Amino acid sequence: MFNFIRPSVLKKSGILGMNSRNIEFISKYNNRRLFPLVDNKLQTKLLAEEYGINTPKLLFVVQYQHDVYELKEKLKNISSFAIKPACGSGGKGILVIKGREGDGFVKSSGLVIGLEEVTRHVTNILAGLHSLSGDQDIALVETLIEADSVFDDYSYQGVPDIRIIVFQGYPVMAMLRLSTKASDGKANLHQGAVGVGLDIKTGKAINAVMNGEKILIHPDTNHSFDSIKIDNWKELLLLASSCYDMTNLGYLGVDIVLDKNRGAMILELNARPGLSIQVANSKGLLSRLREIEKVATKRTNVQKRVDFVLGFENF
Amino acid sequence: MISKKYLYLFALLLALLGIFTAIMRHEQTQIPFLASEKKDVWMVEARVDFKAQKNTPITVNLSLPEDTLGYKLYFEQSVSAGYGFSMVKKDGIKRGEWSIRQANGKQTLYYKAQIVQDFTDEASLKHTEIKFDTKDDILWSASEQIAAKELLDLAYAKSSSNITFTRELIKILTDLQKRNDSSLLLLKRNYINVLSKLLSEAGVVHRISLALELEDARRNQSLTSVIEVLDKDEWVLFDPNNKLQDGDKNFFLWTRGGKSLIEVEGGSNATVNFSMVKQNMPALELAKAHFDESGFGIFSIHRLPIEEQSIFKMLLLLPIGALITVFMRLIIGVKTSGTFMPVLIAMAFLQTSLFLGLLNFVVLVAIGLLLRSYLSSLNLLLVSRIATIIVIVIFLVAFMTLIGYELGFNTGMSVAFFPIIILAWTIERMSILWEEEGAKEVLTQGSGSLLVAVLAYMAMVNGYVAHLFFNFPELHLIVIALMILMGRYTGYRLLELRRFREFKNI
Numbered sequence: 001m002f003n004f005i006r007p008s009v010l011k012k013s014g015i016l017g018m019n020s021r022n023i024e025f026i027s028k029y030n031n032r033r034l035f036p037l038v039d040n041k042l043q044t045k046l047l048a049e050e051y052g053i054n055t056p057k058l059l060f061v062v063q064y065q066h067d068v069y070e071l072k073e074k075l076k077n078i079s080s081f082a083i084k085p086a087c088g089s090g091g092k093g094i095l096v097i098k099g100r101e102g103d104g105f106v107k108s109s110g111l112v113i114g115l116e117e118v119t120r121h122v123t124n125i126l127a128g129l130h131s132l133s134g135d136q137d138i139a140l141v142e143t144l145i146e147a148d149s150v151f152d153d154y155s156y157q158g159v160p161d162i163r164i165i166v167f168q169g170y171p172v173m174a175m176l177r178l179s180t181k182a183s184d185g186k187a188n189l190h191q192g193a194v195g196v197g198l199d200i201k202t203g204k205a206i207n208a209v210m211n212g213e214k215i216l217i218h219p220d221t222n223h224s225f226d227s228i229k230i231d232n233w234k235e236l237l238l239l240a241s242s243c244y245d246m247t248n249l250g251y252l253g254v255d256i257v258l259d260k261n262r263g264a265m266i267l268e269l270n271a272r273p274g275l276s277i278q279v280a281n282s283k284g285l286l287s288r289l290r291e292i293e294k295v296a297t298k299r300t301n302v303q304k305r306v307d308f309v310l311g312f313e314n315f
Numbered sequence: 316m317i318s319k320k321y322l323y324l325f326a327l328l329l330a331l332l333g334i335f336t337a338i339m340r341h342e343q344t345q346i347p348f349l350a351s352e353k354k355d356v357w358m359v360e361a362r363v364d365f366k367a368q369k370n371t372p373i374t375v376n377l378s379l380p381e382d383t384l385g386y387k388l389y390f391e392q393s394v395s396a397g398y399g400f401s402m403v404k405k406d407g408i409k410r411g412e413w414s415i416r417q418a419n420g421k422q423t424l425y426y427k428a429q430i431v432q433d434f435t436d437e438a439s440l441k442h443t444e445i446k447f448d449t450k451d452d453i454l455w456s457a458s459e460q461i462a463a464k465e466l467l468d469l470a471y472a473k474s475s476s477n478i479t480f481t482r483e484l485i486k487i488l489t490d491l492q493k494r495n496d497s498s499l500l501l502l503k504r505n506y507i508n509v510l511s512k513l514l515s516e517a518g519v520v521h522r523i524s525l526a527l528e529l530e531d532a533r534r535n536q537s538l539t540s541v542i543e544v545l546d547k548d549e550w551v552l553f554d555p556n557n558k559l560q561d562g563d564k565n566f567f568l569w570t571r572g573g574k575s576l577i578e579v580e581g582g583s584n585a586t587v588n589f590s591m592v593k594q595n596m597p598a599l600e601l602a603k604a605h606f607d608e609s610g611f612g613i614f615s616i617h618r619l620p621i622e623e624q625s626i627f628k629m630l631l632l633l634p635i636g637a638l639i640t641v642f643m644r645l646i647i648g649v650k651t652s653g654t655f656m657p658v659l660i661a662m663a664f665l666q667t668s669l670f671l672g673l674l675n676f677v678v679l680v681a682i683g684l685l686l687r688s689y690l691s692s693l694n695l696l697l698v699s700r701i702a703t704i705i706v707i708v709i710f711l712v713a714f715m716t717l718i719g720y721e722l723g724f725n726t727g728m729s730v731a732f733f734p735i736i737i738l739a740w741t742i743e744r745m746s747i748l749w750e751e752e753g754a755k756e757v758l759t760q761g762s763g764s765l766l767v768a769v770l771a772y773m774a775m776v777n778g779y780v781a782h783l784f785f786n787f788p789e790l791h792l793i794v795i796a797l798m799i800l801m802g803r804y805t806g807y808r809l810l811e812l813r814r815f816r817e818f819k820n821i
Contacts, residue, residue, distance in 0.1 A: 004812040005819050013818045020805040092751055120694045127697030
């Protein structure tokens with residue numbers, strides 16, 4: 001319980017704290033005006049389409065309460081889909097339907113629910129239950145991501161995603177998030193998902209944590225994390241890095257999923273990415289951010305930025 | 316972004332300005348920095364509202380208080396634009412008279428008094444004979460006569476003097492009233508009149524008087540009827556509704572012997588409301604601060620009507636709670652549900668008491684969560700669901716107040732002070748949190764909020780803090796300075812030292 005670390009040790013390891021993140025990075029590099037671009041998933045999606053960046057396909061949106069009654073008709077020919085609030089945060093309010101069983105909908109956990117429950121979920125989203133500000137919201141219905149089989153050994157239900165922190169366009173740190181039984185198929189670390197730190201230059205696993213403690217094997221599948229290496233790592237870095245040009249947000253968390261059929265896609269962007277990535281990597285973000293602050297210039301393109309990071313000896 | 320150096324300078328300037336102004340105020344008005352425990356000074360304000368009739372001269376006649384045992388009238392004043400005011404004695408009773416040739420519409424008159432609580436000085440109290448009406452408007456039937464006799468005999472047997480007799484009688488009557496059965500005598504009758512009649516029958520010299528129950532920072536109070544009994548040249552006061560007569564209430568006699576409180580000629584719908592604040596400072600200094608027409612005397616909260624003063628007494632404590640919330644969130648890193656919800660809870664605790672407040676809060680939220688889980692199966696839209704929770708919370712509050720009353724906690728049980736809307740939102744948010752993040756997160760945030768609330772409460776309830784920030788509002792500049800400094804603190808939060816404990820091994 002009283003297992004504390006000395007602040008001087010943290011400082012030496014270059015750990016970024018919450019206050020420092022908020023003052024020195026988010027409010028300094030992320031213009032308030034630009035927040036809606038990432039806080040509203042619909043805007044992110046439209047923007048991504050404009051820039052030709054791969055995202056899960058939007059089937060339709062539900063904007064008004066009376067549209068809810070057309071759900072049955074609209075969902076008739078769609079067997080698997082995900083319903084998301086446009087302004088949700090931290091994976092809140094996402095309903096994943098992986099198939100149909102008669103009139104019922106099969107949730108990712110295997111539970112079968114009726115149309116009423118799906119309707120209720122959409123109604124809640126529209127009323128702003130999951131939205132950051134509590135304002136009225138829009139529900140997005142997207143095609144379901146079919147997770148690439150490379151992670152089958154490491155994930156309990158749910159889709160693993162890769163979070164990359166992009167600072168002024170330079171990818172600085174990455175981790176793979178794997179859902180567990182304890183996290184109920186969700187990939188959020190504070191809910192008990194596993195975070196696997198990835199070497200930013202190679203995409204190889206460095207270290208894994210669950211609930212803030214180091215682990216060596218996945219608690220549900222018992223596979224060791226050592227052998228994880230993401231293929232086409234540079235492609236992922238390019239994808240993540242290009243989100244900077246798209247949004248102009250200097251301190252950005254990019255969530256990428258690997259789809260079986262469509263390859264790497266942007267799942268969502270985050271203007272206030274969390275700090276747990278440091279624990280997963282056993283490395284501090286602050287020192288890396290300071291290095292980038294020294295070299296960053298406005299006029300470098302994506303390719304050059306990624307190449308710089310891949311060849312940067314201080315990372 | 317303004318650089319840190321200027322920020323520190325700005326904060327320092329603010330703090331210095333605050334300290335400097337406070338010292339200046341201290342020098343000029345002699346308000347002490349430390350609350351002295353010597354004397355309680357009550358600022359009492361009576362507000363008379365009435366509707367003026369057109370084109371008629373108006374005379375308002377209000378009964379005014381005098382020195383009584385334990386309380387001395389220190390200073391009195393009337394505030395009423397355009398009215399003439401004088402104090403007159405009528406039948407040995409002091410009355411204030413306001414008069415004006417003509418006035419229109421709603422009229423408000425104020426009478427302010429400073430009362431010093433002083434039990435040391437007994438000599439000044441002489442038995443002042445005041446003629447009073449022995450109200451004998453109660454006529455008893457034969458059977459009631461017998462019941463009355465029985466009661467009197469019972470009380471007589473158990474007592475030894477007028478004082479103990481009255482006490483016993485009150486005990487018996489309150490019991491009867493509570494049981495609500497054989498209270499033949501009390502049926503359809505005013506309780507206090509019955510008591511008075513019984514005392515008359517027993518030959519006890521007494522009078523019905525109106526007294527003000529002194530409680531700190533109260534507004535819109537009215538007077539309570541009390542019974543005074545003559546015993547060896549001294550009037551002894553009894554609270555007719557308190558069967559123990561344990562005297563934990565402070566009664567200040569306002570008008571004696573059943574005289575009317577207010578008479579209005581040329582107006583209608585007259586009401587009298589009382590507000591009061593307790594101040595803890597030497598009476599002399601207080602008066603100085605009050606009269607001083609220059610500089611700080613004018614720019615002082617003491618000049619506001621008492622009603623507003625009592626609001627400010629609460630309001631000026633709020634920044635302290637906010638400061639503690641800022642500290643706990645930014646420096647310690649405690650998670651709370653809702654940014655300033657803890658401060659509001661702490662304000663509610665100030666009105667109830669810490670233990671009862673905590674108990675109430677936990678029980679309310681727990682029951683609310685249970686009922687909320689049922690609501691979620693009703694499939695309601697968010698707004699109407701929250702509205703429903705608000706109504707449920709109000710019911711729960713009423714229910715708990717009732718239970719508290721039955722258990723005898725009626726004084727501290729005023730849960731009604733809890734911010735209902737905030738509670739409803741808390742319940743809603745916690746239930747969502749429960750569904751999405753699990754019970755653990757609910758417990759973390761819930762206990763975090765309560766911890767901050769309790770700390771804020773402890774700071775706000777502190778007499779020194781209350782004294783300083785009420786009498787020296789400029790000290791809030793220091794609070795702002797601290798908030799600004801913490802707002803730019805980029806170091807680690809205390810709990811982050813635990814969160815990143817894995818780095819110890821690197």
